[in-house]
Amino acid sequence: MKIATWNVNSIKARLPRVLEWLDDFSPDVALLQELKCVDEAFPRMEIAEKGYHIATHGQKTYNGVAILSKDPIEDLQIGLPGFEEDIQARYIEATIRNVRIGCLYLPNGNPTPGEKFDYKLRWMDHLVVRAKELIASEQKFILAGDYNVCPKDEDCYNPALFKDDALCRPESRSRYRQLLNLGLTDAFRTFKPSGPDYSFWDYQGGAWQKDNGVRIDHLLLSPQAADILVACEIDRKPRGKQKASDHTPVWCQLAA
């Protein structure tokens, strides 16, 4: 079972890239972020034609998350449980083939300090609470998406430049580590314990050509899911194409 996460930066602008990726990579589950459209505007028909069930949580202009799945989508949950007052469309969760899967788009949080950074930290606190609940259920689960967190300096091409960036701030990193300390596994680091491997490159300044990137898209696995993890990779190919998203897909394979 291949599960991929991809911040597409507008599903409307990215539809040709997404459709060719579904053909080429053929994920069993695709978790998309930054749809930038309401549910009614999601290109449901084009994606269903590729053989996917679809669940979306959209919003006008900003944010928006979706789950695409070859298998039926069960027990759909819209929004982060316990954070019902959040009006931004940043979380969707469902069960697919007996695996609980959360698709998240964490707030960017810049500039720091400020209201946006406070919102990011509050959002992460609620995510930790949700992760604790899922851990207690002892089921196979994955929390994947655009975390907007560089876990360590090695996940950033220029840590000094990002010293005060919300992606690298100690407050963001400590909350990310809280998730790991609950027993969650960073699927990517299971196979590549160290090194510069990025999932986002800014559109500006030739960042992609210079490999000036950051690793901020993650798949975190519960112990029961990590037990059956067989692969995890960053697929750089989509980032090199015309009209690319600024993020590239990250995927893992479970023996399920």
Next chain:
DNA sequence: ATGGTTGTGTTACAA
């Protein structure tokens, strides 16, 4: 350097 990307949706804001 007086620059600089992309997307949304109207001309500023978010990333």
